[in-house]
Amino acid sequence: MVLMFGKNLKKIRSVYSMSQQDFAAIFDLKRGTLGAYEEGRSNPKLETVIKIANHFSIGIEELLIKELTVNRLLKFNELLTVESDAFNIVDFDGIHCVLPNDKHYFIKGFSFGINLEKFPVIKIPNVDNTNRMAFSVDDLSMTGGSMEFFPKDIVIGAECDKFAIDDKTFVIALTQNELLFRKFFKVDDHFVLKADHHGVVDLALSAKDVICIWKIEHVIQYGMNSREIFLENRLATIEQTIASLKNNK
Secondary structure: OOOOHHHHHHHHHHHOOOOHHHHHHHOOOOHHHHHHHHOOOOOOOHHHHHHHHHHOOOOHHHHHHOOOOHHHHOOOOHHHHHHHOOOOOOOOOEEEEEOHHHHHHHHHHHHHOOOHHHOOEEEOOOOOOOOEEEEEOOOOOOOOOOOOOOOOOEEEEEEOOHHHOOOOEEEEEEOOOOEEEEEEEEEOOEEEEEOOOOOOOOEEEOHHHOOEEEEEEEEEOOOOOOHHHHHHHHHHHHHHHHHHHHHHO
16 A cells, blocks of 8 residues: 555645645654655654644545545535536526516606616526516505415516406506506406405506506515414505505595
8 A cells, every 4th residue: 555645745735835844843743754754754653644634624544545636635525626617507587577666667667668677687497588577566456365465575477468368367567657466357348457455446447558468477475474474464464454444435
């Protein structure tokens, strides 16, 4: 068995920029003794090997019979380093997102060719960004149904032909003054946007009133249905209901 101890000591000193004197002082060795180890003229005591191995977090077997690499001494995992060269990092397509504070700007500017680069981007795997927009839910209009949406949830929709949407489809509809998250219905020659919250009235619109419409395809919930979030959302729902009742008096 060929000992690599001496060669490894030289490499350790080189990596850490240590002189023989500096290295020897750490382990209570004479500089000449260290030189003898490095040149293979003398073999170390087991106690010395253990001290050096522990100090540099190296296995005793590694220190004695394996040739240490620079990556190993710098604490890099060589296997990961090599394999990462062949690993392709996928950069997902970004989808522009309209947050509550940007809603007014989006409504007013959309018809004039709004610059979407001003809006934040979210990246989600397996979601195509073609003609897609993301919107942050900012009210409780769509609570009360079989599927509930609360403020801070994110819905992602595909821009589509308003005449090709099926009834009961979740949509984001843009009108001249509003951006509405509702269920879509066709009634005679009108579109009806319905909320699931009983305190929010239905809105009947002509086709020309709807500037653009996005069919909702994906939902990102702000939080898990923990008891705290559930109670917080329920409290907000009750407050909105009370406010709606007062307005209807």
